[in-house]
Amino acid sequence: MNALFVESTELTPKIVFDPINLKFEISGESRPESGGKFYVPLEKWLNQYQLHLIELKKAGKAPSFIFKMKFEYFNSSSSKYIYDLLTQIVEMFAAGIDVKIHWHYDSRDTDMEEAGEEFAKLNTFPVK
Template sequence: MDALILAATDDTPGIIFDPQSDNFEINHRSLPENAIDFYNPIFEWINNYFSSTPGKFALNVKLEYFNTASAKQIAKLLLLLEKFNARTKVIVNWYYKPEDKDMLASGIRFSKLIPIEFNFIEF
């Protein structure tokens, strides 16, 4: 399966979904003009990826900021991963800067809403 790699811009996150290296990462900032349009190819890629039943999937979330529209899409992404968690071990590594308590709080909220394993990591 081909990797999905999107370079970060001022308003959109960097996406690195590379099954060859087992690197699945969302980084930078997420405030695209149309969050639904931006995240739909990611959902499609994940559905295709999980059609082969991988043994594990660790998503590294290294966002500095995301807006409300992106929060809805991130929740949708996590719910999609939760669906696959029954047959594939899914882990979310939620990275935050020590001074960014809002980003940590956002990750904790997601972890309480979506029953998959979360790790909270300072970086």
């Protein structure tokens, strides 16, 4: 499966979906003009990766990995897409894939801390 790399801009976060090196990270600010245009390709990539992982699991070869979320800021329209991505990761976990979500935030940023806690509650999945 090919990796997906997207450099950050003033409006969009950096994306690293690297299945070879097992590095999965979204970092930076998310306030794109069109959330769907930015996030739907990420959702499609994750869906394909989930199918790939399920096949690997059947063969006893599914890797363990951590999905890191390092948002500095995201707007309300981005939150829906972030929730959708997190839901896809939770579905991987439910399918028996050993995946963890780490929600990173500045210790002084209570809004981002609370956002991570809310996403964890909505998905009933432990977010560290």
